[in-house]
Amino acid sequence: MTQNNAFFYDGKSAIKHEVVLNISISHFEIMKLDGVSLTTWDYQSLVLVDQMPETGQARLSHPASPEALLLIESKDTLASIRMATPALFKKKKRSIKSISFWVFLICAAVIGGFYGLSAGADGLAKIIPLSWEEPLAISTEKQVLAVFSEAEGDRRFCEHSPGNIVFKDMVERLSLDDTPEMLKSVRVVRSDIVNAFAIPGGRVFIFKGLIDKAKTEAEVAGVLAHEIGHVQKRHPLAGAIKQFGLSTVIKAISGGSDLAGAASLLVTFSYTRKAENEADNIAAHLLKQSGYGTKGLEQFFQRLMKKDKHQLPAFLSTHPSHKKRVKNLQNKHQSIPLIDSPNRIDTLRTICD
Amino acid sequence: MDTIQVNLDQEKPEQHLIIKDHTVVKEMFRIHLKNYFLSLITLGIYRFWAKTNMRRYLWSHVEFQGSRFEYTGTAKELFLGFVIIFFLVLLPITFFPDVYLYFFPETTMGEIGIIGGLQGLIIILLIPAALFRARRYRLTRTRWRAIYGGQSGSAFKFSILTWLYSYLLTPLSLFLFSPWASRNLMQYKLDHTWLGSLQPEFKAPVGQIFKKFIWAMFLSIITVALTAIFIIWLTAMITKSSGVSTAQEMFAALSFYWMILFYIPFLFLLAINNWYRAVETMYFLECTSISNIRFITSKKALLFAWVSVKSMMIVLLTLGLGTPWTYKMYLQFFEQNFAYVGELDVEAMAQHTLEKPTVGEGLADAIDVGAI
Numbered sequence: 001m002t003q004n005n006a007f008f009y010d011g012k013s014a015i016k017h018e019v020v021l022n023i024s025i026s027h028f029e030i031m032k033l034d035g036v037s038l039t040t041w042d043y044q045s046l047v048l049v050d051q052m053p054e055t056g057q058a059r060l061s062h063p064a065s066p067e068a069l070l071l072i073e074s075k076d077t078l079a080s081i082r083m084a085t086p087a088l089f090k091k092k093k094r095s096i097k098s099i100s101f102w103v104f105l106i107c108a109a110v111i112g113g114f115y116g117l118s119a120g121a122d123g124l125a126k127i128i129p130l131s132w133e134e135p136l137a138i139s140t141e142k143q144v145l146a147v148f149s150e151a152e153g154d155r156r157f158c159e160h161s162p163g164n165i166v167f168k169d170m171v172e173r174l175s176l177d178d179t180p181e182m183l184k185s186v187r188v189v190r191s192d193i194v195n196a197f198a199i200p201g202g203r204v205f206i207f208k209g210l211i212d213k214a215k216t217e218a219e220v221a222g223v224l225a226h227e228i229g230h231v232q233k234r235h236p237l238a239g240a241i242k243q244f245g246l247s248t249v250i251k252a253i254s255g256g257s258d259l260a261g262a263a264s265l266l267v268t269f270s271y272t273r274k275a276e277n278e279a280d281n282i283a284a285h286l287l288k289q290s291g292y293g294t295k296g297l298e299q300f301f302q303r304l305m306k307k308d309k310h311q312l313p314a315f316l317s318t319h320p321s322h323k324k325r326v327k328n329l330q331n332k333h334q335s336i337p338l339i340d341s342p343n344r345i346d347t348l349r350t351i352c353d
Numbered sequence: 354m355d356t357i358q359v360n361l362d363q364e365k366p367e368q369h370l371i372i373k374d375h376t377v378v379k380e381m382f383r384i385h386l387k388n389y390f391l392s393l394i395t396l397g398i399y400r401f402w403a404k405t406n407m408r409r410y411l412w413s414h415v416e417f418q419g420s421r422f423e424y425t426g427t428a429k430e431l432f433l434g435f436v437i438i439f440f441l442v443l444l445p446i447t448f449f450p451d452v453y454l455y456f457f458p459e460t461t462m463g464e465i466g467i468i469g470g471l472q473g474l475i476i477i478l479l480i481p482a483a484l485f486r487a488r489r490y491r492l493t494r495t496r497w498r499a500i501y502g503g504q505s506g507s508a509f510k511f512s513i514l515t516w517l518y519s520y521l522l523t524p525l526s527l528f529l530f531s532p533w534a535s536r537n538l539m540q541y542k543l544d545h546t547w548l549g550s551l552q553p554e555f556k557a558p559v560g561q562i563f564k565k566f567i568w569a570m571f572l573s574i575i576t577v578a579l580t581a582i583f584i585i586w587l588t589a590m591i592t593k594s595s596g597v598s599t600a601q602e603m604f605a606a607l608s609f610y611w612m613i614l615f616y617i618p619f620l621f622l623l624a625i626n627n628w629y630r631a632v633e634t635m636y637f638l639e640c641t642s643i644s645n646i647r648f649i650t651s652k653k654a655l656l657f658a659w660v661s662v663k664s665m666m667i668v669l670l671t672l673g674l675g676t677p678w679t680y681k682m683y684l685q686f687f688e689q690n691f692a693y694v695g696e697l698d699v700e701a702m703a704q705h706t707l708e709k710p711t712v713g714e715g716l717a718d719a720i721d722v723g724a725i
Contacts, residue, residue, distance in 0.1 A: 009500075011500070014497070014499075014697075049413075049423060067499055067704060069496070
């Protein structure tokens with residue numbers, strides 16, 4: 001069957017050759033109007049370049065003559081080819097396999113990116129020397145004090161009363177492990193806020209408000225041990241990298257800039273589930289070793305949870321769930337507090353007097 | 354009668370439309386909507402497929418001399434191009450300061466500033482090369498009557514020319530060199546453009562549009578000056594009537610007039626710039642010939658500028674969703690205002706033998722300077 005109204009571009013020049021197609025079951029032959037055969041295209045390898053439904057035009061190509069193009073302008077001719085090879089004109093449906101592959105790839109990229117940043121920050125925090133954190137620590141400490149302390153100058157910290165002797169003794173007990181290397185300072189901030197946190201540079205701050213809320217010395221020790229756990233694992237620096245981006249943190253480390261708003265962010269952002277668990281594990285270890293036991297930390301968690309479920313301080317991060325954390329502590333290092341005399345906590349409470 | 358007809362034809366040869374637009378906004382919108390949302394949910398990864406889908410549609414719905422174009426590029430090529438550039442160029446540039454600081458921790462603040470500046474400079478310097486390479490990719494993926502476009506020349510040389518003309522001589526001459534800069538760069542691009550074996554010829558003496566450039570500059574300066582005078586007057590009026598004295602109060606009072614102070618002059622400057630760009634584009638087109646054909650335009654630069662301002666507003670106000678309408682507006686404008694005279698020698702238009710890049714547009718995409 002011969003059909004016309006087709007044009008052939010041979011890919012050698014832009015000349016538009018009017019051609020006739022000699023259509024058969026398995027292929028068609030493209031011939032000049034004078035009957036000279038130009039080429040033969042089989043249906044199997046035929047490629048539909050595009051089609052214009054509004055005009056009935058379609059453009060076809062074929063690997064046999066890769067640079068050539070066949071333009072069909074007649075609906076009848078097109079219908080004949082369509083009849084011979086209906087699959088070519090069907091909209092290719094993407095297989096479930098290919099869709100799943102792409103969905104998987106995209107999810108992997110998004111999740112990989114997220115965890116890559118997370119893991120990258122943790123890894124980096126571990127290899128950056130502690131001394132490099134100093135400029136960042138100084139500027140963050142300034143901001144923390146400006147935001148949270150209600151007093152001026154030296155009075156911003158409570159470190160001159162008899163309570164301080166007890167506090168120092170506590171820190172010393174908790175530092176029995178290899179913490180001194182990492183831990184630069186643990187200080188009590190004169191503020192009624194119930195909070196405690198660690199900032200880069202191995203500094204831990206505990207607020208007077210928290211000491212007031214604690215019923216026993218072991219409770220304060222529990223919170224301190226948890227924060228020391230964060231310090232040991234370099235979580236504050238990793239957190240800063242995640243929060244502010246690597247280059248900003250490096251600039252701050254090198255003294256290039258402050259982390260604007262660092263104070264409010266560093267104390268409110270929550271660590272990852274993994275980081276909290278790590279800090280809890282170290283805390284349990286330190287508490288056990290120092291003789292405080294984990295009961296204090298458990299009790300403090302429970303009491304604060306009951307009291308104010310919605311406004312929990314940052315050190316009581318919302319994940320992992322408190323119940324889980326308490327359970328973890330109980331399972332891992334169950335022990336009875338050894339040091340817990342009422343006198344000591346009373347003295348400790350006078351730390352800011 | 355016949356003789357008169359012949360004479361008339363000689364004086365005013367028959368004009369043909371450069372392009373015939375067959376696009377349908379509804380169809381483009383369907384493609385665009387899919388592209389838009391898939392790009393959003395894939396955090397931009399889909400954009401290579403998005404670009405390819407839209408180009409395929411646009412190319413195949415635009416006709417020149419009775420034959421439609423064809424876009425033969427693939428998303429995979431664009432994606433690979435991006436991946437290569439991302440790892441070889443973008444990542445090293447981005448992390449250069451961090452790596453430097455790692456090895457030289459004693460670096461001072463001033464040095465960090467210099468490094469940051471260098472980082473920005475490298476990106477700016479890369480833009481011309483990126484644009485030139487992207488143009489090469491697009492041309493080599495465009496077919497008309499089975500003949501491919503192409504681009505010779507070097508992206509590096511084009512960059513050096515751009516740095517010299519646009520980044521150095523233009524500011525040094527207080528922008529007066531600007532028309533020469535664009536002409537010279539267009540010259541380089543067109544001298545290295547191939548439509549099959551044919552090459553366009555481009556001869557554009559700048560003198561003819563320089564007067565219009567001066568007008569554009571003059572109007573821009575007037576706009577800025579009037580805005581400054583208006584702000585001073587407004588400040589005085591507010592001080593006088595309400596007794597506002599501190600800078601803070603003054604800023605609060607002025608913010609009420611923000612619309613007038615900022616957007617209107619901005620729109621004016623944009624319109625002036627677009628008008629001049631329209632004049633220039635139309636002039637350059639008229640100075641271009643290929644084979645036996647010569648291009649002519651309606652010279653309606655104001656209308657062209659209006660189309661481009663409208664397009665920008667549509668894209669901004671619809672957060673990019675209205676982009677298909679802007680394609681239609683541009684294509685309709687081109688169809689109605691650009692024409693050619695003469696006949697293309699299709700027999701002389703053979704396939705070129707230039708090398709084709711295997712991956713595409715990576716650099717332009719990485720620093721986000723690509724067109725459609």
